[in-house]
Amino acid sequence: MARWSVALPILAAALLAAAWLVPLGPLVAIVCAATLVGAVIAGVHHAEVVAHRVGEPFGTLVLAVAITVIEVALIVSVMIGAGRGPSALPRDTVFSAIMIICNGVVGVCLLLGGIRHHEQSFRIEGANSGLAALATLAALSLVLPAFTTSAPGPVYTRPQLAFAAFASLAVWAVFVFVQTVRHREYFLPEEGADAHAATPTHTHAIASFVLMIVALTAVVGLAKVLSPMVERIVAAAGAPPAIIGIVIAMLVLLPETAAAARAAWANRLQTSLNLAIGSALASIGLTIPAVALVSVLLGVPLILGLDGKDIVMLALTFVVGSFTLVSGRTTVMQGAVHFVIFVAWIFLAFVP
Secondary structure (H helix, E strand, O other): OHHHHHHHHHHHHHHHHOOOOOOOOOOHHHHHHHHHHHHHHHHHHHHHHHHHHHOOOHHHHHHHHHHHHHHHHHHHHHHHHHHHEOOHHHHHHHHHHHHHHHHHHHHHHHHHHHHOOOOEEEEEEHHHHHHHHHHHHHHHHHHHHHHHOOOOOOOOOOHHHHHHHHHHHHHHHHHHHHHHHHHHHHHHHOOOOOOOOOOOOHHHHHHHHHHHHHHHHHHHHHHHHHHHHHHHHHHHHHHHHHHHHHHHHHOOOOHHHHHHHHHHHOOOOHHHHHHHHHHHHHHHHHHHHHHHHHHHHHEEEEEEOOOOHHHHHHHHHHHHHHHHOOOEEEEEHHHHHHHHHHHHHHHHHOOO
């Protein structure tokens, strides 16, 4: 095991502990940001080691679930610390994750893969089932609250919230069962894709799994540490508050983005799509039930419904995504379209 891959997660964890005790000045913020990038690189490296050991699609599932669980813990801790006022943080985080993954990550992967390999292939059975599940959960959790009439505003009543939470968890659980047990072959790379490196030993894989968790925890923790400075910068620039959620989501999703991009560059597009769609599904399937429970226990109203502009962008994402996945083959054209949608979403966040 390379020394840097061991040192970086430990250094990031130590810096995270120190950052909670030392005031966050400009110098400390720069060091935290640099260490965060190092922790992302180390986390991706160890995630790939674990993926090589357990095989697809379990490897991508490990990374997606690990970082989503940590992200959910971060959201819940912020909600608890913010008091009893209405919270839009879960909505903003989940929506940002969907847009970043389905347009930014997928766009970058298809562009990189198309540039290097001209054309890449994947299994449409697994990708289409994942996209259908994601579109359904996004509509239930982010779109319908803007149109229901039982409660004023873009919010759910308690029974509606409970149903959305149960549906999110149930659909995600069924998808994981299909992905790992019933139809695992739908998520395996097709013949002819570049082979993985030599399988690591059992001890090596366990050590990498532990270091991966340490690295991902440090990434999310450092993102949380840096978020107040990000908020001050956004406020000083006069940018909309939604930018804060986008920046934090980008920081948290860095490990998954790097892992997916590396897989596409190595002609393993199936792995990239498994990671992207699985991460987006986990973001809804685990976040909505968790925040629904916190909302009920603490009496914190959840603002879940998106505004009209964001609903249009979400619908465009799924329509274009369905066209991208229809043939099982991709080129730079599909990547360019997804990336343009991603850039348009970022632009409209700054200029609503």
